[in-house]
Amino acid sequence: MANFFLDNKDLQYHLSHPLMRKIVELKERGFAEKDLYDYAPRNFEDAMDSYRRVMEIAGGVCGDVIAANAEEVDHEGPKVVDDHVVYAAGTQRNLEAVIKAGLSGLTLPRKYDGLNFPLLCFVMTNEMVARADAGFENIWGLQDCAETLNEFASEELKQKYLPWVSAGATCAMDLTEPDAGSDLGAVMLRATWSEERGTWLLNGVKRFITNGDGDISLVLARTEEGTTDARGLSMLVYDKRDGGVKVRRIENKLGIKGSPTCELVFTDAPAQLVGDRKMGLIKYVMSLMNAARLGIGAQSVGLCEAAYREALKYANERAQFGKNIIKFAAISEMLSNMKAKTQGVRALLYETTRFVEIYKQYTHISHERPLEGEERQEMKYYNKLADGFTPLLKLFSSEYANQMAYDAIQIHGGSGFMKDYACERLYRDARIMNIYEGTSQLQVVAAINHVTKGTYLEQIRRYEEMEHADAVKPLVERLVALRAKYEEAIAHVEEIEKQTPGFKEFHARRLVEMAGYLAITHLLALQAKDSDEYRVSAEIYGKLASAKIEEAWSYVMASTAGDVALFKTIESETLC
Amino acid sequence: MKKALKIVVLAKQVPDTRNVGKDAMTPEGTVNRAALPAIFNPEDLNALEMALALKDRTEGSTVHILSMGPLRAADIIRDAMFRGADGGYLLTDRKFAGSDTLATSYALSCALRKIQPDVIVAGRQAIDGDTAQVGPQVAEKLGWPQVTYAEELLEIRENSVVIKRRLEHGTEIVESPLPMVMTVNGSAAECRPQNARRVMKYKYARTRTELESCDDALISGMVAAKEYLQIVELSAADVDPDEQQLGLVGSPTKVKKIENVVFQAKEAKKLTAADADIESLMVELIASHTLG
Numbered sequence: 001m002a003n004f005f006l007d008n009k010d011l012q013y014h015l016s017h018p019l020m021r022k023i024v025e026l027k028e029r030g031f032a033e034k035d036l037y038d039y040a041p042r043n044f045e046d047a048m049d050s051y052r053r054v055m056e057i058a059g060g061v062c063g064d065v066i067a068a069n070a071e072e073v074d075h076e077g078p079k080v081v082d083d084h085v086v087y088a089a090g091t092q093r094n095l096e097a098v099i100k101a102g103l104s105g106l107t108l109p110r111k112y113d114g115l116n117f118p119l120l121c122f123v124m125t126n127e128m129v130a131r132a133d134a135g136f137e138n139i140w141g142l143q144d145c146a147e148t149l150n151e152f153a154s155e156e157l158k159q160k161y162l163p164w165v166s167a168g169a170t171c172a173m174d175l176t177e178p179d180a181g182s183d184l185g186a187v188m189l190r191a192t193w194s195e196e197r198g199t200w201l202l203n204g205v206k207r208f209i210t211n212g213d214g215d216i217s218l219v220l221a222r223t224e225e226g227t228t229d230a231r232g233l234s235m236l237v238y239d240k241r242d243g244g245v246k247v248r249r250i251e252n253k254l255g256i257k258g259s260p261t262c263e264l265v266f267t268d269a270p271a272q273l274v275g276d277r278k279m280g281l282i283k284y285v286m287s288l289m290n291a292a293r294l295g296i297g298a299q300s301v302g303l304c305e306a307a308y309r310e311a312l313k314y315a316n317e318r319a320q321f322g323k324n325i326i327k328f329a330a331i332s333e334m335l336s337n338m339k340a341k342t343q344g345v346r347a348l349l350y351e352t353t354r355f356v357e358i359y360k361q362y363t364h365i366s367h368e369r370p371l372e373g374e375e376r377q378e379m380k381y382y383n384k385l386a387d388g389f390t391p392l393l394k395l396f397s398s399e400y401a402n403q404m405a406y407d408a409i410q411i412h413g414g415s416g417f418m419k420d421y422a423c424e425r426l427y428r429d430a431r432i433m434n435i436y437e438g439t440s441q442l443q444v445v446a447a448i449n450h451v452t453k454g455t456y457l458e459q460i461r462r463y464e465e466m467e468h469a470d471a472v473k474p475l476v477e478r479l480v481a482l483r484a485k486y487e488e489a490i491a492h493v494e495e496i497e498k499q500t501p502g503f504k505e506f507h508a509r510r511l512v513e514m515a516g517y518l519a520i521t522h523l524l525a526l527q528a529k530d531s532d533e534y535r536v537s538a539e540i541y542g543k544l545a546s547a548k549i550e551e552a553w554s555y556v557m558a559s560t561a562g563d564v565a566l567f568k569t570i571e572s573e574t575l576c
Numbered sequence: 577m578k579k580a581l582k583i584v585v586l587a588k589q590v591p592d593t594r595n596v597g598k599d600a601m602t603p604e605g606t607v608n609r610a611a612l613p614a615i616f617n618p619e620d621l622n623a624l625e626m627a628l629a630l631k632d633r634t635e636g637s638t639v640h641i642l643s644m645g646p647l648r649a650a651d652i653i654r655d656a657m658f659r660g661a662d663g664g665y666l667l668t669d670r671k672f673a674g675s676d677t678l679a680t681s682y683a684l685s686c687a688l689r690k691i692q693p694d695v696i697v698a699g700r701q702a703i704d705g706d707t708a709q710v711g712p713q714v715a716e717k718l719g720w721p722q723v724t725y726a727e728e729l730l731e732i733r734e735n736s737v738v739i740k741r742r743l744e745h746g747t748e749i750v751e752s753p754l755p756m757v758m759t760v761n762g763s764a765a766e767c768r769p770q771n772a773r774r775v776m777k778y779k780y781a782r783t784r785t786e787l788e789s790c791d792d793a794l795i796s797g798m799v800a801a802k803e804y805l806q807i808v809e810l811s812a813a814d815v816d817p818d819e820q821q822l823g824l825v826g827s828p829t830k831v832k833k834i835e836n837v838v839f840q841a842k843e844a845k846k847l848t849a850a851d852a853d854i855e856s857l858m859v860e861l862i863a864s865h866t867l868g
Contacts, residue, residue, distance in 0.1 A: 039773050039774075043794075050775070054772045060769060101772060102774065
């Protein structure tokens with residue numbers, strides 16, 4: 001009887017953030033639906049009470065069902081039978097449990113049978129599911145595709161698909177092709193309009209499609225014949241019941257083995273257009289990807305939590321030289337860092353989620369009525385923060401998931417290398433997180449613009465101005481000094497960049513990471529006023545962050561224009 | 577088309593004896609109820625699932641919980657509503673205090689005569705008493721057929737149900753006419769989880785007494801306006817009992833003595849398989865009245 005919500009005070013803390021009042025107001029619009037639906041909230045307290053209760057249900061399903069099935073699912077995996085995916089038996093049981101618990105359609109409007117919960121609650125379920133089984137989190141998290149339909153599709157399509165998602169239909173986003181991975185503009189899958197059948201028909205191949213045989217697929221396809229770039233791509237929705245798509249194979253992966261990664265063959269598969277033609281990649285996939293990156297952020301934090309718990313448990317049980325190994329300084333330092341990093345990226349996860357949430361809610365409202373001046377300002381403000389913090393979150397959380405899975409095995413010693421402990425699965429599952437939905441390197445490309453634009457700097461200064469517990473004031477002073485070093489490093493890079501293009505690109509990761517370390521330490525320091533546990537984590541994380549920022553600063557400050565060419569010499573290297 | 581059934585599940589709120597900590601017993605050897613969380617008796621959850629499965633397969637059927645206990649037992653009625661029950665009855669009165677299984681089944685049968693269900697589903701036994709008597713006694717008092725150790729509902733016919741029973745060395749398939757009582761074994765299907773939409777719909781369900789002590793006008797207003805939020809509270813007087821058969825007066829079971837048995841590892845003894853050793857053990861066990 002494990003409950004992944006009730007056993008995690010940190011999650012409960014983030015659910016009760018002061019900004020929730022604003023989020024609930026935006027989501028419930030004056031509680032207008034309270035007399036229309038018997039499950040709609042009547043006021044803020046009522047809504048929060050429902051969120052807590054439903055998170056508790058989700059925590060129970062994760063702890064009792066999904067976590068219990070994880071090992072078996074990892075071993076069994078899905079298979080292809082008659083051109084379609086058959087999930088592992090445990091995956092099937094997970095899906096049934098989630099549906100029976102009524103958790104599907106968590107964020108969708110009630111008129112489509114959804115629960116109309118904030119994005120924050122969905123992110124929280126993602127985190128809990130990932131802690132239980134990172135592979136199943138993909139299948140669960142993909143219901144977020146419905147949000148893209150909700151935002152951009154016609155009312156007719158919404159009526160058709162959204163209630164189905166609320167009833168438990170699974171989704172997929174079919175973007176990648178053999179020759180179009182990070183470079184989605186190269187997508188070649190054809191969509192042609194058939195006058196005869198009155199529908200678009202899809203023909204071509206998609207590869208590496210997570211849950212590719214899901215009930216509902218959002219497909220990026222080329223509607224404009226003769227084009228070769230992003231401007232010829234549109235977004236279409238395919239209903240599995242219509243047929244026309246075969247699963248050619250399922251990839252044999254290192255980790256997240258319960259999640260079917262499919263190669264799909266489309267043969268005259270009927271599909272409907274979502275939104276406007278030619279906006280597929282430019283608008284809709286960008287929106288989809290931002291949501292997916294937040295999802296991977298949640299998945300990564302869930303994995304951090306799982307790795308930390310496995311490591312802590314083992315360190316308290318395993319005795320060597322007459323004492324439990326947690327008593328050794330080397331182990332306790334690793335565990336302390338793991339805890340601080342987990343709480344740190346979780347703080348970043350929910351901070352980012354709140355930014356995305358408020359911005360998204362204003363977008364929805366703007367479709368119903370023109371926004372007032374102040375609302376427009378606020379939407380712009382949160383949009384910028386959401387865009388800046390999303391790649392930062394994806395970068396830090398997925399790298400931490402890997403570091404923590406690595407440390408969890410290290411703490412297990414030789415036993416951790418054996419298949420007997422969960423940490424080996426976590427290690428394999430974590431490895432994809434800093435690769436898919438944009439590699440860490442691509443997150444840096446997205447984030448460096450916000451170093452330049454000052455998004456991070458502005459927010460870090462805001463954190464500095466906020467109210468702090470006395471106990472962390474020395475830490476905050478240190479952060480102010482480190483922020484000055486961050487600015488100094490940016491100025492140095494911008495200066496050399498003027499003469500030597502490529503210099504900023506070369507230092508981009510260092511600059512972005514400096515911003516991340518500052519932001520995360522600030523978030524933990526701010527939380528210190530609510531619990532001494534956070535003061536401890538802030539101090540521990542602050543030590544790590546401080547050393548990392550100093551390291552990046554010395555590298556950048558000692559770097560000269562010649563470094564760009566220095567690191568390009570490798571390009572002429574050939575293997576003999 | 578199967579006829580719609582009125583199904584009642586007998587459920588008990590029990591102390592969670594599965595996770596016993598060191599303060600679970602009082603120095604006097606009785607259960608320290610304050611130290612143990614109150615939970616839905618586990619096999620009553622199997623019974624609820626059986627009832628809900630029966631409801632799913634017979635359109636128009638309803639499932640209600642009947643629980644005898646203190647006011648806080650309303651918690652398990654709400655829990656059942658979150659999982660799929662339509663409503664519930666809380667049989668609560670000081671006059672029921674001290675009931676043994678006989679008095680309990682008597683009180684329940686009085687309430688059931690009022691409710692008039694077609695099917696009564698109970699868990700095999702409760703984890704605090706482990707008697708497995710209440711379900712069968714209810715059936716006897718009502719004069720209805722009973723199927724114990726039910727594991728699976730195989731078929732629903734016009735006026736009967738076919739049920740698989742789990743016995744010690746196998747299974748048995750029986751058909752019982754309606755109305756009937758079944759007690760469900762722990763090996764039956766696990767109960768479905770609480771459902772998010774139902775939790776939000778039913779979370780304010782209240783008994784009459786709970787409502788009287790509720791100082792939130794919004795909640796009392798909602799409960800008054802919506803019948804599905806009203807948990808029916810029944811007192812002894814509401815079910816027309818013979819008062820002599822209620823509570824402590826109606827309970828022939830008398831606890832003579834409670835012993836706190838503590839096993840100590842150091843009392844362990846090693847024996848060989850030799851006849852002499854076995855013989856001396858037998859003599860010792862008979863002398864200590866452990867055997868015979």
